[in-house]
Amino acid sequence: MDIVMEDIDGFHATRALREDPSTEHIPVVVVSSKNQKADKMWAQLQGAKGYVVKPYADADILKYIKQLVDGEAV
Numbered sequence: 442m443d444i445v446m447e448d449i450d451g452f453h454a455t456r457a458l459r460e461d462p463s464t465e466h467i468p469v470v471v472v473s474s475k476n477q478k479a480d481k482m483w484a485q486l487q488g489a490k491g492y493v494v495k496p497y498a499d500a501d502i503l504k505y506i507k508q509l510v511d512g513e514a515v
Contacts (some may be wrong), residue, residue: 444473459488468509
């Protein structure tokens with residue numbers, strides 16, 4: 442999930458996914474150029490399971506996916 446999007450920001454979209462019973466189980470990993478501690482904390486409060494800062498290496502994203510698939514805490 443990106444934070445900066447046109448019609449709805451990623452924080453709102455993540456919160457909407459968490460609030461909908463049909464999508465609440467989908468883990469969200471934020472991928473954003475925003476690198477402030479407050480952004481990371483707010484994403485977590487909205488229900489994000491991880492946060493990767495752009496630019497990133499493929500290994501960064503794959504690490505989160507593997508942890509989520511394996512049921513590990515991210």
